[in-house]
Amino acid sequence: MIRRLTLFSLLAALLLVTACSSQSNEGGNAGSNAAPAPSSEASGNASETPAGTSGADFSEPVTLKLLFYTGQSQRLAEIAGKELKELVKKEINAQLDLTYLPWSEYGGGKTDLMLSSGEEFAAYTDINYLSKSVSKGLYADLTPYVDDYAPDLKSNVAAASFDAFKMNGKQYAIPVGNRASSAAFYSVMVRQDLLEEVGMSSVGSLAELEEYYDKVHAKHPDMIGFASADATYMLMYEYTDMNLNWINNFIAVNEAAEDDKLISWYESPEFKAYASLMNGWYKKGIIPKYAATNQPQLLSDWNVGKAMFYPGTATRPIEGIASITQAVPTAKLQNYFLNKNDRPKISRGTYNTAYFVSANAKHPERYVAFFNLLQKNQELYDFFTYGIKDKDYTIDEKGRIANLTSDLFFDDWMMMNDKFMRFETNVSDDFIEEYKHWDDDAILSKTAGFNFDNTKVKNEEAKLNGVYTEFVAPISSGFVDYDTYFPKTLEKLKAAGLDAYIAEYQRQFSEWSAGRPQS
Amino acid sequence: MPYKENRALLVSFYVAIGLFSLICLVPFVLAVSGSLSTEAKIAADGYSLLPRGFTLDTYRFMFSSKTEQIVRGYANSVMVTVLGTACSVLVTTAYAYVITAKGFRYRNFFAFLAYFTMLFSGGTLPWYILSTKYYHLDDTLAGLFIPYLLNVFLMYLQANYFRSIPHEVVESAQMDGAGHIKIFFRIMLPLGQVGLVTISLFYALQFWNDFYLPLMLVTDEKLFTIQYMMYYMMANIQFLASGNAARIGGAIVAPPLETAKLAMTCLTVLPIAVLYPFLQRYFVRGIIVGSVKG
Incomplete structure (x- = not known):
């Protein structure tokens, strides 16, 4: 008996040790490989072969593994086997290995496994995923390669976008795409066809928006009003005189004030005003009752033309229209600002898609060179976004594009660049004119380029997010009443460490603001 | 009355x-x-x-644009189910035989070894590294069933059937000079037939319904199973509908048609729905037999 017990405990201990050590080994490897590898290669490359004016070196043939989400269309597969292959070979002496995963694996899931197990690949990232992964040492530092390998991209994409994907001064992801991006979600995207149907021409205030709802509701009682549960941005101009912008769920800044003060959003009187507005909408039915339990349904309803308005961005009216016109052929979409007056639009600089390269990549510079190709010039932009001229698309005398295939190439929402993008024939001139001047009165947020290091308040952050989902979200979406539910929620937030979290945020932000060159 | x-x-x-x-x-x-x-x-x-x-437009549409993928998906699913079931039944029954063999000194040790994995696992990351870096199961057909070859619960189920076979039968065979291989194939398997059918069904269903292994180990479209194609489509729809897409570029992409989604569901469920009524009595009978005699 005793012998058997010893044997078992020995075995158990052995298994535990192997399991633990394999995990920590991997983490350690990834971390330690990350930092030194790129820099040493960079210096090697730069000194060895100064090809032409730049330091780019394409002598060694390499294979680049690019991970995308959604799937590969038939046409993309065809050109990947021929035209695309030849182009990439010729331009940067590389071969592409395009792999696809479902969207559920974005920013976690298998992408995390691939990163943590040290595979070599590149894929898109957002700021949250970037800061998480960089702190684990999983992304390659691409700073040394931008100038030599992506000169065209650098001039075709706004510098603010590059800054947005920096951490501690290092470039960890390369932005691709450059589009009018200010005031994202600050506008109301309205079904213009319905608006005209009820005898209105435009919407300029909350009162008019509600009038629009009432009139359409009277005519089409089965339609829902607002197809989202979040109007924080959209209604901002109505419930405050400040010009607010949000860093995350908990923290806002007033872009109109020249200071570095952070606002604890949920404790502010503005949040109260906003929550009351939303609660009014919910009670009135502008936000449908099912929104509390089935949020995905809201977007589905919007997409089949059963909703009246939705938060807008500069490009949403043309991006979103295709699915709606399938169900309602006469549908038209138009952006409006509610009571904005002369407050400038806020640009965060992070709206564009960016690519990271995993830390173990042997040739990170070649990935950067590939991203450069995507937005190098009009010709290549057309090729990657629309396919082959006269086979996949035609361009008329006005420069408008007509797609001959419904197959997608490189996702156009990712590629979209003001310098190169083409509008379809059915987009109105007015829209294009408005779009061209969209960013004219925009200011860059004072938070642009700031990335929070959450190491010290990780626990607080996790707890706060828990409280947010369970208690705060229902209040902010108006499903429950602020006055009844907020006092208890505030207690929970405080217990979760809201004060410590905001203090740490404020400390880092003040420090960063002080060190930032004033422009 | x-x-x-x-x-x-x-x-x-x-x-x-x-x-x-x-x-x-x-x-x-x-x-x-x-x-x-x-x-x-x-x-x-x-x-x-x-x-x-x-x-019938939806089906017409799906079969005109995706026939090749759907047929290939079916073929892969059938292949994985058949190969996977055959292999895993062999491995499972063999393991069950070993831990029930009376003369085998370390049988409890091996029983514990299997049991231990029911309680503790190394986690997803070590599993992933083992499968891809050491066993190179990524993008292979084998990768779609090898990780599931031994289901410990089913192994114990089978072991219970074996235990219900009177030991005298084995002893008499041994006296006649039969070795373990002979006993296993000629006596244990035929006598444990009910259990065999039960675990085969469980395995077959598991392999048919699985989308996790293709998700983790396969990126080559040629190896997609029909379930994974289905999961792929649903995952994309869910992501786009959840508003997460806004984080990386504010895209609203038109999700696939509602009817196409449902047609895909029907195609995936069809074979199971057709076969199940004929097979389900084995499930019930198998479990009852084990429970009474165990």
Whole structure:
């Protein structure tokens, strides 16, 4: 008996040790490989072969593994086997290995496994995923390669976008795409066809928006009003005189004030005003009752033309229209600002898609060179976004594009660049004119380029997010009443460490603001 | 009369079960009728139990644009199910035989070894590294069933059937000079047949329904199983609908058509739905036999 017990405990201990050590080994490897590898290669490359004016070196043939989400269309597969292959070979002496995963694996899931197990690949990232992964040492530092390998991209994409994907001064992801991006979600995207149907021409205030709802509701009682549960941005101009912008769920800044003060959003009187507005909408039915339990349904309803308005961005009216016109052929979409007056639009600089390269990549510079190709010039932009001229698309005398295939190439929402993008024939001139001047009165947020290091308040952050989902979200979406539910929620937030979290945020932000060159 | 009482009870049972079955059936009927409806009607009026504006267009569309993928998906699923079931039944019964063999000194040790993995696992990351870096199961057909070869629960189930076989049978065979291989194939397997059928069914169902292994180990479209194609489509729709897409570029991409989604569901469920009525009695019988004798 005793012998058997010893044997078992020995075995158990052995298994535990192997399991633990394999995990920590991997983490350690990834971390330690990350930092030194790129820099040493960079210096090697730069000194060895100064090809032409730049330091780019394409002598060694390499294979680049690019991970995308959604799937590969038939046409993309065809050109990947021929035209695309030849182009990439010729331009940067590389071969592409395009792999696809479902969207559920974005920013976690298998992408995390691939990163943590040290595979070599590149894929898109957002700021949250970037800061998480960089702190684990999983992304390659691409700073040394931008100038030599992506000169065209650098001039075709706004510098603010590059800054947005920096951490501690290092470039960890390369932005691709450059589009009018200010005031994202600050506008109301309205079904213009319905608006005209009820005898209105435009919407300029909350009162008019509600009038629009009432009139359409009277005519089409089965339609829902607002197809989202979040109007924080959209209604901002109505419930405050400040010009607010949000860093995350908990923290806002007033872009109109020249200071570095952070606002604890949920404790502010503005949040109260906003929550009351939303609660009014919910009670009135502008936000449908099912929104509390089935949020995905809201977007589905919007997409089949059963909703009246939705938060807008500069490009949403043309991006979103295709699915709606399938169900309602006469549908038209138009952006409006509610009571904005002369407050400038806020640009965060992070709206564009960016690519990271995993830390173990042997040739990170070649990935950067590939991203450069995507937005190098009009010709290549057309090729990657629309396919082959006269086979996949035609361009008329006005420069408008007509797609001959419904197959997608490189996702156009990712590629979209003001310098190169083409509008379809059915987009109105007015829209294009408005779009061209969209960013004219925009200011860059004072938070642009700031990335929070959450190491010290990780626990607080996790707890706060828990409280947010369970208690705060229902209040902010108006499903429950602020006055009844907020006092208890505030207690929970405080217990979760809201004060410590905001203090740490404020400390880092003040420090960063002080060190930032004033422009 | 007890008979009358029984009868009343029976009737109420039948009614209850009947109602319950109807409720279970509703989602299937909705899926089938949805896949046979026109997209515009579904968008406008929602689902219904009878198809709205009956049409076969969705299936026609799917088979005209995706025939090759669907057929390949089916082929892969069938292959994985058949190969996977055959291999895993062999491995499972062999393991079960070993831990029930009376003369084998370390049988408890091996039983514990299997049991231990039921309670503790190394986690996903070590599993992933082991599968891809050491066993190189990524992008291979083998990768779609090898990680599931031994299901410990089913192994114990099978071990229980083996234990229910009187030891004297084995002993007499041994006296006649039979070795373990002979005993295993000629005596244990034929006598443990009911258990064999049960675990085969469990395995087959598991392999048919699995989308996790393709998700983790396969990126080559040629190896996609029909379940994974389905999961892929649903995952994309869910992501786009959840608003997460806004984080990386504010895209609203038109999700695949509602009817296509439902048609895909029907295609995936079809073979199981057709086979299940004929096979399910084995499930019930198998489990009962084990439980009485175990």
